[in-house]
Amino acid sequence: MQPLLLKIRKDKVFDANSSTWKVSSSLPIEYAVVERSGFFFQPDYDESIFGQKSDDGMTRRLIVIDHIVAKYFGDTIKSYFSRNDIHVEFLTLTADEELKVADTVFSVLNKIIDLKLQRRSEPIIAIGGGVLLDIVGLAASLYRRGTPYVRVPTTLVGLIDAGIGIKTGVNYDTHKNRIGTYYSPKSVLLDATFLSTLDERHLRNGMAEILKMALIKDADLFSLLEESAHQIVDDKLQSHPHSQAIMRHSIQSMLEELEKNLWEKDLERLVDFGHTFSPTIEMKALPELLHGEAVAIDMAICIIIAHGRKLLTNDEMDRIFQVYKALGLPIFHSSCEIKVLCDALDDATSHRDGLQRVPLPKGIGEGIFVHDISEQEIKDAVMVLKEKAL
Amino acid sequence: MQPLLLKIRKDKVFDANSSTWKVSSSLPIEYAVVERSGFFFQPDYDESIFGQKSDDGMTRRLIVIDHIVAKYFGDTIKSYFSRNDIHVEFLTLTADEELKVADTVFSVLNKIIDLKLQRRSEPIIAIGGGVLLDIVGLAASLYRRGTPYVRVPTTLVGLIDAGIGIKTGVNYDTHKNRIGTYYSPKSVLLDATFLSTLDERHLRNGMAEILKMALIKDADLFSLLEESAHQIVDDKLQSHPHSQAIMRHSIQSMLEELEKNLWEKDLERLVDFGHTFSPTIEMKALPELLHGEAVAIDMAICIIIAHGRKLLTNDEMDRIFQVYKALGLPIFHSSCEIKVLCDALDDATSHRDGLQRVPLPKGIGEGIFVHDISEQEIKDAVMVLKEKAL
Numbered sequence: 001m002q003p004l005l006l007k008i009r010k011d012k013v014f015d016a017n018s019s020t021w022k023v024s025s026s027l028p029i030e031y032a033v034v035e036r037s038g039f040f041f042q043p044d045y046d047e048s049i050f051g052q053k054s055d056d057g058m059t060r061r062l063i064v065i066d067h068i069v070a071k072y073f074g075d076t077i078k079s080y081f082s083r084n085d086i087h088v089e090f091l092t093l094t095a096d097e098e099l100k101v102a103d104t105v106f107s108v109l110n111k112i113i114d115l116k117l118q119r120r121s122e123p124i125i126a127i128g129g130g131v132l133l134d135i136v137g138l139a140a141s142l143y144r145r146g147t148p149y150v151r152v153p154t155t156l157v158g159l160i161d162a163g164i165g166i167k168t169g170v171n172y173d174t175h176k177n178r179i180g181t182y183y184s185p186k187s188v189l190l191d192a193t194f195l196s197t198l199d200e201r202h203l204r205n206g207m208a209e210i211l212k213m214a215l216i217k218d219a220d221l222f223s224l225l226e227e228s229a230h231q232i233v234d235d236k237l238q239s240h241p242h243s244q245a246i247m248r249h250s251i252q253s254m255l256e257e258l259e260k261n262l263w264e265k266d267l268e269r270l271v272d273f274g275h276t277f278s279p280t281i282e283m284k285a286l287p288e289l290l291h292g293e294a295v296a297i298d299m300a301i302c303i304i305i306a307h308g309r310k311l312l313t314n315d316e317m318d319r320i321f322q323v324y325k326a327l328g329l330p331i332f333h334s335s336c337e338i339k340v341l342c343d344a345l346d347d348a349t350s351h352r353d354g355l356q357r358v359p360l361p362k363g364i365g366e367g368i369f370v371h372d373i374s375e376q377e378i379k380d381a382v383m384v385l386k387e388k389a390l
Numbered sequence: 391m392q393p394l395l396l397k398i399r400k401d402k403v404f405d406a407n408s409s410t411w412k413v414s415s416s417l418p419i420e421y422a423v424v425e426r427s428g429f430f431f432q433p434d435y436d437e438s439i440f441g442q443k444s445d446d447g448m449t450r451r452l453i454v455i456d457h458i459v460a461k462y463f464g465d466t467i468k469s470y471f472s473r474n475d476i477h478v479e480f481l482t483l484t485a486d487e488e489l490k491v492a493d494t495v496f497s498v499l500n501k502i503i504d505l506k507l508q509r510r511s512e513p514i515i516a517i518g519g520g521v522l523l524d525i526v527g528l529a530a531s532l533y534r535r536g537t538p539y540v541r542v543p544t545t546l547v548g549l550i551d552a553g554i555g556i557k558t559g560v561n562y563d564t565h566k567n568r569i570g571t572y573y574s575p576k577s578v579l580l581d582a583t584f585l586s587t588l589d590e591r592h593l594r595n596g597m598a599e600i601l602k603m604a605l606i607k608d609a610d611l612f613s614l615l616e617e618s619a620h621q622i623v624d625d626k627l628q629s630h631p632h633s634q635a636i637m638r639h640s641i642q643s644m645l646e647e648l649e650k651n652l653w654e655k656d657l658e659r660l661v662d663f664g665h666t667f668s669p670t671i672e673m674k675a676l677p678e679l680l681h682g683e684a685v686a687i688d689m690a691i692c693i694i695i696a697h698g699r700k701l702l703t704n705d706e707m708d709r710i711f712q713v714y715k716a717l718g719l720p721i722f723h724s725s726c727e728i729k730v731l732c733d734a735l736d737d738a739t740s741h742r743d744g745l746q747r748v749p750l751p752k753g754i755g756e757g758i759f760v761h762d763i764s765e766q767e768i769k770d771a772v773m774v775l776k777e778k779a780l
Contacts, residue, residue, distance in 0.1 A: 021641065023419070023422075023554075024418070025652045030415075034410050035409045109562070113565065118744055121744065144568065144570075168535075177535075180532065181532065181536070181571060184413075252411070354508055
């Protein structure tokens, strides 16, 4: 036989000693974020959210659900599926920041493997707060290199922030979200009814992320908060005239920021406002501070720094801290030693690949990025906040 | 203040009770597969493969390397980097199928976290067989939701199959590659020099994957094997006139199949030929069978079934088993009980989302998919192979 000629593709280069192939492709992502109140009380099954029923009449779904949510809504959810002839397996999880670890991911994986879920056609349904969604999302992204899953956030942070993107993850050692994946959900269901049983502290916790979005991107949202912050918290975003607008503004702004940068190729992210010092503060203060509380403290530091840099006027700063007060958000915590904050900035800088890239508000409703926050600025900010907090 | 009008984007639908956002985006993937012999003996550092040097002159790389490869090539590799002023941290791993578990991934993650690798600019370099590359790939995909890494396969399976795609993973329980991710490397370096120290059994192991490609997709490659199978193995693909053509044919065919289906959206994959029964056989027989040996046995079963279905003539079947013999590949193993094989088919069916989708050769160099392999066909095939193997 004669030596064969390779069927060389145009984009391949071969020579005697070296050859190079370029592999290129593109992964399309699409998912719907559906906001609908009282979803599980409606009669009919929604295939667009929870996936097609199987032809053999043996449709089943694994639902991983927060144990408190299960207490209040478990029967309603079970009944939604059973009246639609879908067999449901419940896995109840206690999911808080301290249980946001690899072992919890493996407990979900064990259940998935026990059930031998089909790789593509039996979406896992995650119902709970941001922590639970991140854990289940990571498990779903790992099982057979990715099985579909649906996010149903039940906390305010989940509904307007953690629940609607594609990030999954768990803490590792003392490092927040140090391991995880980008893995888009099949769909996201937002049902504000879940907030009705949320305790006030967790509601305030979510308001911190809404305030973040207002300060850095959405002046209209800030005005809505100024008008109604106190009542909104009391009402748990159920029936106040501004509730829906506040929710939709937050979600809209968040999705605008996420969609153009789903994989964080661009490390200058406005939504990182409040997320420079807070990952370290939160882990350091565990279990004392909730995520949104740590974010609020981080934002407070940044607000003082921004004010020091004349990015915010006195008046703007006062208005912001008025809203803090109405929302009942903290501006300081004893764990915020200078050394801790400097370490946090170092770690954020490493996470942002060597540049600080800290978003600061410029006026209310806009943000810029700075790379030169100094230890002295941090010290000064802490001093101001310590005093304010008294 | 008047109630605000939402800035509604065209693709968003809002009404009083429900609103839907569609998030859509696309993740572009591109990586180069560079084949170059004696790479680490060349004087200059190649930034296109191992990443840019940092401006501060403090460039460092974490190299995760198989302990046997380190013994033979460690000094050469270290010297390549040190003469280019790059500080290298070696993490030496023993990576075999039994150590392809989550704990090994965590040992790599621990090292990455200890070193506080920058998120985007300090690619991890993985040098070893397919198992090591899969482990390091998974760790890289999880650290901060993904840090770049370079694959440098050193075994034949790695060079022409496991090393050049985007799949990562580890075994879980008795399930092969049950957890993992799709995560593309920054680049892949193929240097056949590494094969010179590979023991013969591992070389034969890789030849099984080359034979797979030949049977299901590339008749020219099969002819090359028919002509030179025995000598190629003796020569370890170093200097035989067919060596380079065999390697390039295999890589080209593999990349053609991978590139159009990187995320396995299409579950009918020709490259799954030999991978229906083998994951279960391999795990069952651990540590007796190597991956390629299990693949060879799986292919043998499928060849008999294909022959039974008149997809292969007597002559074609004989030619194929001649090549098996010349390559020294097994056609049977005592672990292949009927029950084990039926379970394996069930599990593959579940992995392929409910349909068998078993690739069978149709003549030599082409494949089709079947969904109706019966227990009787498996029994018959085993009977034939048991006899042949005597």
